[in-house]
Amino acid sequence: MFDKVYDVIVVGGGHAGAEAAAAAANLGSKTLLVTMSLQNIGQMSCNPAMGGIAKGQIVREIDALGGYSGIITDKSAIQFKMLNKSKGPAMWSPRAQCDRMRFAEEWRIALENTPNVDFYQEMVSGLLIEENKVVGVRTSMGLEIKSKSVVLTNGTFLNGLIHIGDKQMGGGRSGEKASTGITEQLVALGFDSGRMKTGTPPRVDGRSLDYSVMIPQPGDLHPETFSYLDTKPLATQRECHMSHTSALVHDLLREGFDRSPMFNGRIKSLGPRYCPSIEDKINRFADKDSHQLFVEPEGWNTVEVYVNGFSTSLPEDVQFKALRSVKGFEKVKFFRPGYAIEYDYFPPTQLKHTLETKLIDHLYFAGQINGTTGYEEAASQGLMAGINAHLKLNEKDPFILQRDEAYIGVLIDDLITKGTEEPYRMFTSRAEYRTLLRQDNADLRLTPKSFKIGLATKERMERMELKEKQSNSFIQFFKETSFSPEEVNPILERLDSSLVKQPDKMFKVFSRPKVTMDHMKELDVVSTYINQNSLDREVLEQTEIQVKYSGYIAKEKNNADKLQRLENIKIPADFDYSNIKSLSFEAREKLKSIKPISISQASRISGVSPSDISVLLVYMGR
Incomplete structure (x- = not known):
């Protein structure tokens, strides 16, 4: 079935996998996208929206580089908002509510119309490795498919475990089985792995809600678009609504805390700090007797509604009873309860800035496998991994964005340099050059760079x-x-x-x-x-x-130029930190583990002090 050797195999068809496949193929690589469900390519597993604070900037950057996420968001949008308009332009962040079914359909159409992309539906259970280099993948049915590079974008599927109250079931997403085999092989090869948690709220029947007692949340009067190309702004928009929890709702939820996998020890991994579950909010913010709930339609022609702000893994009877006490939800009917999911990830300090692993050549990780959360963060990593997989195969310079060039550069540098022990989410506050990295100028910053490597048209x-x-x-x-x-x-x-x-x-x-x-x-x-x-x-x-x-x-810009001088002082790959006794013990261990490529990157590693950097500069004759 697969007699040819692919240039790039992408494992996983989520946001990271879809962008990786599109980027590699558009650059000219023969690409195979292997996923467990071709019907769920580009699936919005959680919130049916793209963008938001800092995330909107990332989508604009993906678009400026020639990725698909901005175009597909514009084609499937049902509402558009520019957030933070009352603040300075560095804080403006576009966000679009999307039609979940249309979003996935548009991704499928886009990829099927991309030359050089082949598809195959099956689980990848292992990698083919020869002399510390990946040479293909092995499927669960024993099929071996050869390739020159592999991009892993497994999302929440690696040994995924779904929690609803006392119930546990294997799965990477509701109704879809987990992926097994890859974690065990990578750990045997010397990789460190960990577990993370994320969650999602109930989906409910919009016909059972009383919108008249909720607060309308309309879109912008003059909606814009994400893509810098000639996509059309929305002529009409669907309205969202807002309601609130109450002290009664919180009391009803607390009744189920003894059966909550978060509190009874079943879930041991960390969830996203900035997108907590409703039970976590009640526990952490005990002084608050009310939290906002955003009632978001799932599309143009569906009654399904996403209850944003009510993410939970409590038993379904507790979820139902509590939600029926929310204003406007008194007669609510569930489509499905909320749930939490635990999954494997690999601490991203094991990667280079190209997202290639340090242990295995031509093997790339992108998305939640690196410990991030969010479609936008995943998509941007997929794009960069697909680009760099192609460039390395063609013996071209790697494509690395600096912290003063893109939020994508901040994201990847944070992951590689600092690592993460909890799901990483991008915020404008993470970028020290956010006045330069605005959503309005992503094309001016990035399109010339992408055009130079042959991706931007x-x-x-x-x-x-x-x-x-x-x-x-x-x-x-x-x-x-x-x-x-x-x-x-x-x-x-x-x-x-x-x-x-x-x-x-x-x-x-x-x-x-x-x-x-x-x-x-x-x-x-x-x-x-x-x-x-x-x-x-x-x-x-x-x-x-x-x-x-x-x-x-x-x-x-002047501050960025000053720090760029440190970026230009490269550290040799074989630099031996163990001989420098004047380095602190922690700095020596961190530097040996992360292997920074420049003095600037070394200075951003947690545990490496300014005096350690001075010592390094002396040893390097600077």
């Missing part, structure tokens, strides 16, 4: 270049064009901003905090320029941000 590059040219020209227009006090003072007076007494450049008045692009458009010379040059929303937004935050952006 010519169409993407041309659109990016036009946007950059138009926004730079518009900024220059503001720097060169003067205003008169008579023109701008009526606007400033309305904004309760100090008036001007003499002509000056428009850039100066536009830099004021209260003055927006809409105010500037009231000036004839500005509106004429916009119309004559046919400037779209993206260009206007980019121009406004560059003008108003130019000082902050320049300062952050």
Whole structure:
């Protein structure tokens, strides 16, 4: 059946696997996607939404690099919101509620229309290894499929165990069996493994809910899109709603705590700190007698509803009784109860920045196998693993994004350098250069890099270049064009901003905090320029941000350039830390284990102090 040798085999068809297969194939590698269920490619296992705080930036970055997640989100969206609009643009984060069935369908269609992608439905139970190099996979039916590289994106399926109250069942997702064999083989090869936990809330029948007593949560009045290509914004949107738990609900939930696998010791692994279960919230925040619940439709043409904020592994009778005491849920009917799932992961300090393992050549890990949580984090890792698998096979330089270049760079560097003992989720606070890493400029940051390696298309590059040219020209227009006090003072007076007494450049008045692009458009010379040059929303937004935050952006760029000097001081792969007695014991052990590739990476390792870095610089003659 498989007489040819594939360039890349991707194991798993979730968000990481789908992006990995698409990236490798679009770069020209013969790619095989092996998954236990072809019907569930791109399945949204938990929340039917993409984006959110920092996650929206990641989806924009995936799109700018030539990945599919942004396009597929736009095609399947039912509601769009730009979060944090009241804050500065570094905090703006796009989020889209999606049609769960359409999202998976669009992924399947996209991959089937990608040349170089083959598909096979079966469980991969092991890897073919020769002389510390992966050469293929072995399936549960004993089939051996040869390849030059393998990307493992197993999600929550590696020895997955589902918990609902006292009940336990093997599974990687509700209704789907777990994957076995891979963990045991990797551990035998010398890999460290661990267990993590995640959970999901009940799905309920929307026809049984009383929305009239809930708080409506509409989408944006003027919805945007995720992709930088010409996808269409939503003309109509589905409304979400919000309700709240109460002290009564919490008391009813507590009645089942003695049967909770979280509290009776059945679940021993850590769950995501920033997406806790409802029982964890009650336990950790005992002073609060109410928590928000977001009532989110699962699609355009389904009555199924996702109860965001009610993730739980309590017995189903406890879940049902408590949820029926929530306002608007008095007559709720369950489609299925919530559950928790434990699964194997591999501490990501065992990887290189390319996501290739240090122990086995041409073997890559991406997604929840690395200890992350979230579709967006997984998809970005899959994209990078697929890119680097292809590049290494073709003896090209690796594709590594730095911390000042992308949230994806922050994510991977955090994983490789610091590791994680609990499910890792991206936040804007994790990025020290978030003023540079905005959702509006991901194409300007990343499309040229991706185009250079052959992934981003010519169409993407041309659109990016036009946007950059138009926004730079518009900024220059503001720097060169003067205003008169008579023109701008009526606007400033309305904004309760100090008036001007003499002509000056428009850039100066536009830099004021209260003055927006809409105010500037009231000036004839500005509106004429916009119309004559046919400037779209993206260009206007980019121009406004560059003008108003130019000082902050320049300062952050300067800081990044300074730290880049440390990034350029490379540490030889065979550097022997054991001979440097002046290093602290902890630093020596961490450096020997992680093997940082640069002084900059070494400085970010937990347990490596500034004095340890000084010692390293001395030993390296710097």
